Amino acid sequence: MLNFSEAYILHVNDRIHLNESDAVQLSNVQNGITGEKLFLEFFDGLKAVAMIHGLRLDIKGEVQYDFLFIQEGEVYHYEIKNYQGQLEERNGLVKNQHGYIYKNIFQQFDRANVLLEQILNEYRVESYIVFINPSCTIKTDRRDVLEYQDLKQRVEFHQAKKSTSHDFELAKLLKSHHLHRSKYERIHYYDFDQLSPGVKCPECMRFFEDCYGGRDYVKCSYCHHKMRKQELIFETIKQVELLKNDYYTALEISKWSGISKRTVHKVLNHYCDSFGSNRATRYVLRDEFRPKIFNTIK
Ligand SMILES: [Zn+2]
Structure with a gap:
């Protein structure tokens, strides 16, 4: 599910020359979509599972969840990152082989999980951050980090479980609270008459x-x-x-x-x-x- 600014940037692309910050945003959005598609390909064969994709909630501030699977009274949260190369995580900071530091990845992930646990008090929450790009490896002591080659095992894990009617009800309830438009979303509109x-x-x-x-x-x-x-x-x-x-x-x-x-x-x-x-x-x-x-x- 795309939010409005993501949909806008994808649709305005190729119709006019984008300014620099929009070009960066476009590339991030496209990268994110590619990663999520790759993730979904793994779980394609998973039948009758209560799944939510791209949920945004307002729980003491806005928070977003890439994928939630709800099975047998448990919620599995997968956050997808489509980075390339060799990464290393230390004290929550992620650095690539060129020394570039990715900001706030684990801080945002941890915050999202704490908030999810707070609102779903009777459900157990299990969360993973997935570095989906096959070229990407990450050195870390964290146990909630998955790489591309770990996903096959996660598919088998979920295939062995099923979603109950309660699980589907929870998915429906969460979806009904989805924020369609963020308060913080600002779109720079290009002149419509100039668009192809x-x-x-x-x-x-x-x-x-x-x-x-x-x-x-x-x-x-x-x-x-x-x-x-x-x-x-x-x-x-x-x-x-x-x-x-x-x-x-x-x-x-x-x-x-x-x-x-x-x-x-x-x-x-x-x-x-x-x-x-x-x-x-x-x-x-x-x-x-x-x-x-x-x-x-x-
Ligand atoms: Zn097409």
Whole structure:
């Protein structure tokens, strides 16, 4: 689950030249997604497990959890770090082979765990920090650190357990407290009119190369994800709303999706509230259709 600033940076990328701090943030977000995908590939075959991905809670301040598995009354927390190279941990500080120091990794991890234990007092919490990149090794005395090659064993561990109805209820309860938007999130919005138009594939974040050309669907030439015409319009509306952060017109949605205004109108009327009339009509997604979270990992 991406937060708004992460979704914004992924969607604005390739549409305009990013400033330096946004370029750094983009690379961090992409790196994080790659790491989480790698982690999920391991647990792909795990069936019927109460799992939460990317949970953000407000417990005496904001705190985030990459993955929580809930099985047989126990909560397993995995925090994913996608760093490369040879690392060494001493007194909570992590240093790489070039002397670069990663700030606050274990402090944040420990804080998240203490807070989780506080709110889940009858559940036992077991937490691991996972250095997921296959090239990464870490020298440490901590027992809650995992490397890439340790994950196979963790998969077997979880396969031998199951999630009860209580576990699923807890997952639902935690998800219902998910913070959709952080108080501390600040987005630097680029001028919408300067952005390259077009819809991005929501699965791989690359532009759909060919516009909708009267067929039943468009297909991403990179990841082969298919979208029907109505879905493509809805996706366009979400992307324009995220990037523009303001009302938009049917003409804009038509231009971005390559679909006729007539068809776009029907979809806009279904999902959006409208203001003004005729050519000046502007739209915004109704609350129930506004994305609460942006999924890029499914
Ligand atoms: Zn794609």
